[in-house]
Amino acid sequence: MLVEINDFLNNxxxxxxxxxxxxxxxxxxxxSSRFVQFRYFFKMFNILRDTVHDKDGHISSFQALMLSVAGRVGGGNIAGVAVAITLGGPGAVFWMWIIGLIGMSTSFFECSLAQLYKEKDKQDSCVYRGGPAYYATKALGQKxxxxxxxxxxxxxFGFAFNATQSFIISTSFASSFSVPTWVTxxxxxxxxxITIFGGIKRITKLSEVIVPIMALGYLLIAVVVISLNITEIPALFNLIVSEAFSPSSAISGGIGAVILQGAKRGMFSNEAGLGSTPNVAAVAYVAHPVQQGIVxxxxxxxxxxxxCSCTAFIILLSGVYVPGAEGVQGVLLTQNALIEHIGPYGGYFVTIAxxxxxxxxxxxxYYLAENSLNFFSKGNIPLFNIFRxxxxxxxxxxxxxxLGSIFSFADLSMGLLAVxxxxxxxxxxxxxxxxxxxxDRQIKEGIKPVLRYNDYQEFKIDKQIWKEIVDNINDKRDKE
Known part of the structure; x- marks a missing residue:
């Protein structure tokens, strides 16, 4: 009965x-923002290049970006896209793109808020904390x-999703390399x-190494697949767009199912609006909240x-996917498609990915959970160690x-969080x-923007934090 109630609420x-x-x-x-995600798109590269580091070792925009990409990029990119194509057909990819482009503005808003209302960590003055719990409490006064x-x-995130990720990785290694799950x-x-006992700085440093490797590696394998099938790319794009508005009869549920699957998998994968990424966005040391919103x-x-497009191209350019056919789906569909493109090593690549x-x-x-614990404990070290x-x-x-049932329950709690x-x-x-x-005003004035914190006092921000940041950054710019 509990499973049925959980499924009902999830749906x-x-x-x-x-x-x-x-x-x-x-x-x-x-x-309302005049398409902020597109207007500011290319400013992101300048922001990452001009990120201000100081001698105290604050966390940079790039490190915060890598940690957020570490969370957004996961099984949803490999297995989730395959499920969307299986249930919604190639047209689901188009709607996944649309929800991603729209979600960029949502992420901008929630992450800018996280920066605006952040606070200092009680144990490390170079670390900041923030996120939905913080801006809901400070801005709305509703603790x-x-x-x-x-x-x-x-x-x-701290309990259910991490235990489930461990199961997925362990069983994948058992399948590909016959390694016992307990060993993995x-x-x-x-x-x-070792990583989490080093705190957020060690987590961001490791993410700074892992994320570019995994993202570029996956992108490289997709480029190889596209290169091997370059003549089919125009037809593939035509298929994705045409199926988005006029799906084949093999897709049960018609265009409604196509839109639903594309939108749903896009939301699951990029997490825009779900309330998770702002916790990471708040830690970055930036001159203006908008900068982290852009990043x-x-x-x-x-x-x-x-x-996600890499996975879609790998699947749709192979002969493994058959519209409306019952068979493999999820990670196995992606794995089999890659094996068809580059041979047996494709399966091993998916496992490593x-x-x-x-x-x-x-x-x-883990960091999302730790940040949530900090909201209660305010740096209680013994409690943090027990939690770890x-x-x-x-x-x-x-x-x-x-952990299928636990994952399903976590979907419910994440859904409530998103609402x-x-x-x-x-x-x-x-x-x-x-x-x-x-x-925008400071850009037009020809200066590098900093938060003019006195202009936002009615929004109940922590003026002292922003005064320290802005004064420090202005001092560095003057010396340059």
């Missing part, structure tokens, strides 16, 4: 609420909302434990437009447990529009 939230709420608010954010958000984040689980646990908007582009994608997601998931031990034990346990977060962002959209206007 209600994801299939009847979020499937409309996320695109509608995404369009609203896009229009109970922050508590609910923190609990949902901790349960979803122990290996994951050791590396995971995190680009993170959605990397995930959905680039890496899953390891890198999954482990980087585990680090990201629990997370480590769950990695071992998850390596040999089929709450989207409502909060919708209420707080005006501060973000003010931030955009202020940023």
């Amino acid at each position: 209600l939230i994801w299939g009847n609420i979020l499937i409309y709420l996320l695109p509608i608010l995404g369009i609203f954010f896009t229009v 109970w909302i922050g508590i609910i958000i923190s609990v949902l984040l901790m349960i979803t 689980g122990i290996g994951l646990t050791i590396i995971f434990g 995190q908007s680009f993170s959605v582009f990397i995930d959905t437009i680039i890496l 899953l390891l890198l994608f999954g482990f980087s997601s585990m680090l990201y998931n 031990v629990v997370c480590i034990l769950l990695i071992v346990w998850g390596s040999f447990q089929d 709450i977060n989207m409502i909060v962002i919708a209420i707080l959209y005006k501060p973000v529009l003010r931030l955009i206007k202020g940023y």
